[in-house]
Amino acid sequence: MRKTVVGITTAALALTCGAIAPTAQAAPTQPVAPPTPTVLKTLSVDVSGDGKADTVTITALGGSQYELKVVTAKTTSAVIYTSDADTSDSDATEAQLVWKGAATLDGVKGSELIVSTHVGGFADSFAVYTWRKGALVAETAPPTPSHTGWRLPASQNFRFFTLHHRAYVETTKFSGAGKATVIRSKWSHGKWVKQSTRHVKYAGWRAAYETDLYAPSILVSQAQVDLDGDGRLDKVSYRLLATKARTKIVTATGKVISRTLPVSEDYAGAPLIATIDGAPGAEVAYSDADHWLVLTLRKGKLVSVPSPEGNHWATEQAEEGGASYDFAAVNGQWQVSARAYDYLTTMYWTRYLWVSGTWLQDSTWTTSVSPDEAAAMCHGFCGVAITQL
Numbered sequence: 573m574r575k576t577v578v579g580i581t582t583a584a585l586a587l588t589c590g591a592i593a594p595t596a597q598a599a600p601t602q603p604v605a606p607p608t609p610t611v612l613k614t615l616s617v618d619v620s621g622d623g624k625a626d627t628v629t630i631t632a633l634g635g636s637q638y639e640l641k642v643v644t645a646k647t648t649s650a651v652i653y654t655s656d657a658d659t660s661d662s663d664a665t666e667a668q669l670v671w672k673g674a675a676t677l678d679g680v681k682g683s684e685l686i687v688s689t690h691v692g693g694f695a696d697s698f699a700v701y702t703w704r705k706g707a708l709v710a711e712t713a714p715p716t717p718s719h720t721g722w723r724l725p726a727s728q729n730f731r732f733f734t735l736h737h738r739a740y741v742e743t744t745k746f747s748g749a750g751k752a753t754v755i756r757s758k759w760s761h762g763k764w765v766k767q768s769t770r771h772v773k774y775a776g777w778r779a780a781y782e783t784d785l786y787a788p789s790i791l792v793s794q795a796q797v798d799l800d801g802d803g804r805l806d807k808v809s810y811r812l813l814a815t816k817a818r819t820k821i822v823t824a825t826g827k828v829i830s831r832t833l834p835v836s837e838d839y840a841g842a843p844l845i846a847t848i849d850g851a852p853g854a855e856v857a858y859s860d861a862d863h864w865l866v867l868t869l870r871k872g873k874l875v876s877v878p879s880p881e882g883n884h885w886a887t888e889q890a891e892e893g894g895a896s897y898d899f900a901a902v903n904g905q906w907q908v909s910a911r912a913y914d915y916l917t918t919m920y921w922t923r924y925l926w927v928s929g930t931w932l933q934d935s936t937w938t939t940s941v942s943p944d945e946a947a948a949m950c951h952g953f954c955g956v957a958i959t960q961l
Contacts, residue, residue, distance in 0.1 A: 607634025612667035615794050617674045620644045620703050621682030628685060630671050638670055640687055640701060642708055649707040653699055655689050665960050668842065672698055673790035673812065677711075677732045678759045679739030684711060686785065695725035698785070714757040714764035717745035724783060732787040733814075740767075744782070750774060788814050793961040797845050799823070800869045801852025808856075810842060810961040819843055819856060819961070821869070831867060831874050833858070845959040848899070849877055850906035850926025856961075857953070859887055880910055880924035880931035887952065899955040907934070913946050 610632045616625040619642045631639040633652070641650035657669035672686040682703050690697040699722055700711040713722045714730075724730075727746035732739070739759040746752045752774050757764040790812040796805040804824035811818050813832075821829045841859055848855040848866055855877055858865045864885035866877040879885040879897075886895035898909040906926040913919045919939045924931040 607632075609633050609639070612638075613671055613793065615674060615791065617683050617791055619674070619682050619685065619708075620647075620706075621680065623681075628674065630667065630687070632666060632670075638687070640685060640708065642685075642703070647706045649703075651701060651708050651710075653687055653689060655687065656691065657688075658691075667960070671792075672785065673792045675732070675787040675790040677739065677741070677787060678702065678764075679734065679737075680759075683791070686790070695719065695723050697721065697723045712763060714741050714743060715755050715766045716743040717753040717755055717769075724785070727783055729782050730785045732785075734788070746774060746783075750776065786814060787812075792842060795845060795959045795961060797854050797959055799845075799853050799856070800872075803852075808845065808961065817842075821874075823869075827872055829869065829872065829874055831856070843961050844953075845961065846953050846956045848897075848953065848956070851929065854959075857885070862887060880908055880922070880933070886912070896949065896951045897953055898950070899953065911949075913941065917941060917943075919946065 611629055612632055613628075613630045615628045617628060618624060619626045619628060622644070624645060626645075627643040629639075629641050629643075631641065633639055636654045636656055637652055638655055639650055639652050641648065655670040657666050669691055670688050672688050674683040674685050676682070677684045677700065680702070685701045685708070686698055687701070688696065688698045700713070701708045702711045703709075713720065716723070716728065716730075718728060719725055722730075729744050730741055731744065732741045734740070740756060741759075741764060742754050742756045744752050744754045750773055752772050754770050754772060756767045756770075758767050759765075791809065792812060793810045795808045797808060798804060799806045799808065799821055800823050802824065806824055807822040809820045811820070816832050816834055818830055818832045823829070843856050843858045845854050845856055847853075848857065849868060851868070853869060855866050855868045856874070857867070862884075864879075864887060866879075866885055867874045868877045869875075885897070895910070895912045898911065900907055900909075907923060908926075908931070909921055909923045911919055911921050917940050919941050920936075921938065922936045923934040925934050926932075
């Protein structure tokens with residue numbers, strides 16, 4: 573018989589209703605439909621520590637409420653947390669804003685689950701949940717140089733590692749004078765115990781690029797998509813390593829293909845998957861501020877896919893103006909209409925057809941649009957289903 577354990581980590585909400593007699597002219601109050609829960613992310617990872625994969629889901633409950641649930645072979649446990657995810661002020665999806673990943677942090681069997689509770693302002697913050705006695709519980713943060721709790725104020729990071737089979741974490745606070753304070757803690761008797769404090773010098777670039785949470789391997793996302801075009805689903809995962817980001821593909825036949833990029837490289841952001849070229853199977857695309865790097869599986873290898881223009885795939889933030897690619901199959905012919913505009917009133921279009929494994933230019937034209945009309949158009953890869961890793 574499966575046992576269910578549910579924990580509420582936010583303050584209980586009190587609802588007070590006052591009875592008010594309506595006047596004869598008052599319209600009846602219409603009930604407000606509760607928001608529909610939406611599953612934002614599903615992963616398969618061992619959380620309970622029994623060596624078997626458990627199912628993890630993150631569900632948006634409405635407003636700032638989110639549910640983190642783990643289903644094991646014997647038990648279901650869930651917690652509700654709050655996160656101020658604001659997709660209107662970010663290019664990231666809601667799932668990316670409220671979830672950071674699964675990783676073995678404290679050295680106890682099973683992965684910890686890391687959720688984001690605040691993004692922006694003077695400090696980001698997150699929560700870490702771990703499996704204890706058949707349920708999810710919040711793990712207490714280690715000591716830090718500047719703030720208590722799982723917080724990431726300006727120029728501070730958490731770095732987890734293993735030394736002599738013991739779990740450690742160092743919290744580093746960078747100052748503006750080229751110095752940093754580092755507190756090392758060890759996991760001991762069910763908690764993080766401070767071991768030492770030291771003061772070090774650092775290169776100036778580190779404060780800008782190392783303000784986050786780091787671990788040997790953080791599982792960010794998983795998906796099942798046909799990438800090699802054989803009609804069967806392949807398994808795709810995206811992980812942040814200590815100094816790299818890695819996309820791993822396991823095809824339906826068991827072949828393993830990986831793509832690894834340094835975290836400091838422009839294209840190391842979380843990729844997306846979409847059907848971009850006209851060949852069977854989907855592509856993996858990484859983006860930086862100006863371009864997309866599109867990769868496809870050919871003969872068991874990930875190879876670059878050039879844009880129809882024969883160079884980089886431009887993003888909507890490109891300096892020369894917004895750029896987008898509208899894909900469609902017209903009478904069985906795969907095509908893309910590349911468009912760009914000059915932020916004034918002119919939209920430039922070029923249509924390309926996918927013929928014999930390459931893009932061939934078909935036609936060009938221009939249209940007049942207002943800035944508001946241009947902003948309302950789809951940007952990036954349009955007309956295709958997108959899976960965000």
